[in-house]
Amino acid sequence: MQVTVKIKRFNPETDEAPHWETYHVPADPMDRVLDLLNYIKWHIDGTLTYRRSCAHGVCGSDAMRINGENKLACSVLVKDLGPEITIEPLPVLPVIKDLVVDMTSFFRKYEAVKPWLINDDPPPERERLQSPRDHALIEEATKCILCGACTQSCPSTWADPDYLGPAALLKAYRFVFDSRDQGTEERLRIVDSNQGLWKCYTIFNCVEACPKEIDVTRWISALKRRAVTARY
């Protein structure tokens, strides 16, 4: 089949503003959008610029807006999109070139929640024990590949670019609910704020967007409850 791919392009060295370009690409229904981008780059226009690496949804490089939704280009297939495909960079973040956005602010929010295990006890000889039940509490959250699809789909982020956003809050959840972690207090101080947990109005865009099918809102809600109980 033949598909029409419309891409929002921007070259910082020559363009004042982004513009749309249209490409006609031969495709198989089972092709990934990433295959289409590669086809364009390799056979039509080598200047098309985007990030990619693993090509099967595990590295988080290629989150972008595809037919109006934030998706990984390597995890959505032509058959699910139809013959007209529109591709734009992730919203809100500054565009560097074409589909490449500056993720600095996204990763700064991630770093803000102290994304590392905090436990100052001298480590035991063997592993710290963790029951399968405790492990199950955090397992889904550990699937996050930090692609940014969720945070950049959230109306709260659009309204306030400094809102921590679902990915960072999910990371905070992952550590607060890790039975081995002792950093709950310091993390709650960070997320229990106006630009943190309480800017989440459970709109569920993040859950829709997440390519790893993480129930982000559910875990953020659990973190909210934890923050409230910690206050009393």
Added chain:
Amino acid sequence: MAIFEHEVVVVGAGGAGLMAARYASEGADVAVLSKLHPLRSHTGAAQGGICAALGNEEEDHWIWHAFDTVKGSDYLGDQDAIVIMCQDAPRTIIELEHDGVPFSRTPDGKIAQRPFGGHTRNFGEAPVRRACYAADRTGHVILHTLYEQCLKRKVRFYNEFQVLDLLINPDGEVAGVVAYEIRTGEIHTFRARAVVLATGGYGRVYKTTSNAHANTGDGFAIALRAGIPLEDMEFVQFHPTGMYRLGILITEGARGEGGVLRNRLGERFMERYAPTVKDLAPRDVISRCIYQEIREGRGIDGKDYVYLDLTHLSLKQIETKLPEIATFSKIYLGIDPSREPIPVAPTCHYAMGGIPTDPDGRVYRAVRLLEGRDGNYQDEQGRWVTPRFELEYVPGLYAAGEVACVSVHGANRLGTNSLLDLVVFGRRVGKAIVQQLEREGRRLPALPDDPERRARQTLEAILSRSEGESVAQVRADLQQMMMDNVSVFRTAETLQQARQAIAEIRNRAERVRIDDHGRQFNTDLMEAWELLSLVDVAESIIHSAEARTESRGAHSREDYPKRDDARWLKHTLFYRYPDGSVELRYRPVTILPAEQYPFFQPKERKY
């Protein structure tokens, strides 16, 4: 443009680079340069597990693990390094757990373990549960945890900096690296006392691969251009279960959980080839068996693939132990593996060969043979011995991870031994660097003259060309050529064809044209540069494979079907000189004394 200074520069932010950085940062100022954001590294794609004889699920011992690794390597692995790795494995995994890796758990809260190909109890008796895992995203959780630990320790990251050259000064010491800042298009010099190459694999040399687009073998090529040889490049692992046509990996953990391979007749054919361990035979063996089935007309519909059958596993088992691959099958093949078998074929997966190092990750550029022999020999009692030799090191240079060849994997790597290799030897490199700095001081070595010259000239040449073939065309031809001639089965004829073809492809690769002549985020330019890495790697594989007239591990010569220890129990060292000529030298395998380690003596490899 700018000159940056750090005591230690680590190139690559996968498991190996981050592990080295984490431990080096305990006593040094460390910078990590990576062409990808660290969390995009291909370590994150590792699915099945990381092994250690923890004995959490059943009795296990490091010596059993070492035996399996020696045998799995088809006796080409260096036994001193293998012993270190297997002894170090349990405490290194425990340290990872303490760092926060969310491993799957046993009912009593310990790290869970499962069986994996080639890992056995009691010297080959039956499969053993040795692979620690986090469902089927083990690499992902390790990568994230190591990055978290490096952030916590304030390691300095230069993300999207592509290293183009390694700097060695006229005294032969490492002086730093040259890097291209992708965002700005500027070339920078990084001075350092110690440099670690941890740039991962080269799977993109082949058309069908489980490897990421970024796995273009840059580190191999950079080392080669700096006069460092590449060891054992003929040994390329094809994983038996890549998704048909796509190459995306289905972890061996799927067979660890009970999955089986079937041919057109529905027969579980591995029972015929490996009666003891069956579908859990090592990868080289299974990949050959699959091609054998296909050649004899028992591929599915007579085509070039077979089935991986998980339909007899419980839905719960698939959902909890193999969720990612169930999702991949659904997305990319439209198949629900609990109901239908998955079409699979071998896919290029892993580089056993690489930059030669000792067990502390120190890179050497040459070997001095003290007994005049470059291979092992048998004494009067028929025991294999290692003739004495000395290594000539490159001061300050280290390598770790898939780009390095320690060599613990020899001619064939066992599943879950790579993640282990990354963390064990990455850690040792980090610690060795701290010791080096304490011993030798922190003075930064002098830079060679005009350090950025080669990098600048190479890029300018690409940018200035207005005519030529596209990168994609030349790359596709290279990948197809390697697939046709240098994959699972090889002969003198295919290798000779490949040798001629690569010379021509190199010519074309050096003359490609790109569309993007801008400075900022020019991935077109980087792809053109990476093509040159692919060519260097391919050439080293071809020459090393053509010379080795035997079959061992993943190197299977149809014209020399037997292993030939008398002539070939030795490591290959491939050199490429500035005039384009190449040379092969050899080095004995380190075999431990037979009195102490009788199980490690080479014998026929049966499963």
